[in-house]
Amino acid sequence: MEALLEHTKVIEETETVPLLQACGRVLAKDMIAGFDNPPFDRSPVDGYACKAEDITDASESHPVQLTVLEEIDAGQYSRVTVEKGAGGSDYDRRSYSERL
Numbered sequence: 001m002e003a004l005l006e007h008t009k010v011i012e013e014t015e016t017v018p019l020l021q022a023c024g025r026v027l028a029k030d031m032i033a034g035f036d037n038p039p040f041d042r043s044p045v046d047g048y049a050c051k052a053e054d055i056t057d058a059s060e061s062h063p064v065q066l067t068v069l070e071e072i073d074a075g076q077y078s079r080v081t082v083e084k085g086a087g088g089s090d091y092d093r094r095s096y097s098e099r100l
Contacts, residue, residue, distance in 0.1 A: 049082050050066055051083070051084055051085075053084065054084060066085060
């Protein structure tokens with residue numbers, strides 16, 4: 001990290017620009033939201049949980065097969081513990097055929 005910082009220029013000057021012209025720029029200070037939106041943790045795309053040890057040796061020529069334990073909608077929480085050889089998936093609210 002020190003080597004990177006040695007070659008990084010500190011930005012000292014700031015300016016105000018309209019939001020639509022701010023593409024590619026860096027904020028002069030942190031922005032912190034006043035509230036969470038949505039009010040729960042969520043992923044905008046499908047996600048999966050599995051044990052790293054189950055997929056460490058997986059490859060295109062050596063695929064692994066996991067058992068799906070459950071499917072949950074966005075905003076829902078799982079109480080399932082993922083054990084060796086199994087996994088869980090987090091789907092959005094679209095039906096299965098809409099996600100294909």
